[in-house]
């Protein structure tokens with residue numbers, strides 16, 4: 185399959201890239217790893233006149249810790265996330281999730297920025313970003329703007345990002361030492377998007393759950409931040425009754441599409457199963 | 472749309488060419504450079520038959536425009552053997568252990584295994600299976616591919632030890 189024709193740009197600076205986006209508006213798109221965009225272009229589901237490649241722009245890659253936050257450059261690839269020592273020490277759920285995305289070849293190319301900007305509910309990073317309460321830092325013609333992951337997603341392929349904005353980094357409040365975490369994903373095979381998946385983060389204090397966050401992948405038009413489900417755990421010993429309540433509340437917000445991955449009821453139930461397993465594993469890991 | 476002047480290194484050879492930016496890297500390699508080792512199995516980023524090594528990464532060349540590869544260093548299956556025709560250890564071991572039947576997946580499989588062993592010279596069978604999970608084979612059932620990669624790793628490690 186051959187994509188439509190386009191003019192290729194490889195700007196060396198962010199300003200130049202934003203300038204090109206601003207100039208060409210709807211007719212232009214940025215490409216990062218290309219592993220969501222290029223398949224869409226080949227299917228002609230994405231048609232554009234200008235392709236703006238971000239690969240030559242300095243400073244969009246890498247992970248650093250800064251004042252209680254982890255800052256991840258948008259062009260950091262999934263395989264770089266997996267190999268990163270800071271994330272391994274401070275936020276191991278990043279690698280755990282990235283390892284469940286696609287296959288090695290895709291992970292060498294696919295970036296965190298592309299994964300969170302794409303707006304496909306099948307992408308795994310957006311729900312994780314919601315659970316971690318991440319913020320996306322976007323640059324447009326009028327400067328920088330910050331958008332919380334929890335309010336970023338509007339509908340399938342619709343996000344709060346403007347056509348002339350580029351995500352430069354993702355900022356995550358460093359989870360506290362001893363936090364429990366798990367990303368549970370059910371898929372039909374390696375390289376498949378989730379039938380359902382859930383991210384859980386929690387902290388325990390004196391045998392009680394002090395904080396919790398839960399988010400769901402691919403069981404709605406957007407990633408789903410399951411605020412009530414997490415609230416059902418807080419203050420409890422994360423006992424069977426609390427887990428049942430959280431699972432029921434998570435299933436209650438799931439509204440998956442029926443597709444080759446299964447009918448609505450199955451995928452809804454499965455979202456609950458993923459939440460249940462993720463809570464159990466997070467609890468095991470919590471200090 | 473105007474053609475783009477691209478410059479890249481393929482199997483150690485400097486290449487300069489004109490190509491439409493939308494041309495996929497796999498088409499550029501196969502049709503413009505006549506490197507027909509990398510295959511087109513699915514054309515949808517799933518099978519890995521088109522895998523090439525690009526700047527130290529295994530890449531599905533059906534999911535990259537040649538424009539993006541401008542400036543890159545690429546190795547295809549054609550670049551695995553020595554110039555005198557001596558096969559790479561991986562190729563030898565695929566032959567020795569029947570790591571192929573029809574051979575369609577083999578160029579991608581070996582190119583991928585090459586990068587896997589660069590990153591992890593002593594992988595477990597499970598790590599090999601996870602490491603080649605982006606490459607599909609419809610013939611072998613994978614078992615002998617894993618055996619061949621394991622054998623190549625052992626040989627490469629023995630050679631390295633002998634050299635030390």
Ligand SMILES: Cc1cc2nc3c(=O)[nH]c(=O)nc-3n(C[C@H](O)[C@H](O)[C@H](O)COP(=O)(O)OP(=O)(O)OC[C@H]3O[C@@H](n4cnc5c(N)ncnc54)[C@H](O)[C@@H]3O)c2cc1C
Nearest residue numbers: 216217218219220221286294295297298299301307308351
């Ligand atoms: C076979 C296969 C299986 C896959 N399986 C999974 C999976 O299980 N889970 C999963 O999460 N993903 C999966 N993916 C998608 C993969 O992870 C993509 O790489 C990722 O979704 C997008 O990242 P990218 O860097 O490739 O973005 P691109 O494809 O380059 O871009 C995607 C979109 O985001 C925009 N964009 C990119 N970067 C930025 C930026 N910095 N600022 C603003 N907009 C930007 C682009 O304009 C485009 O609209 C799969 C892909 C393939 C080919």
Ligand code: FES
Nearest residue numbers: 512513514519533
């Ligand atoms: S042809 Fe590229 S992955 Fe199948």
Ligand code: FES
Nearest residue numbers: 572573608609610
């Ligand atoms: S040997 Fe036939 S596809 Fe692998």
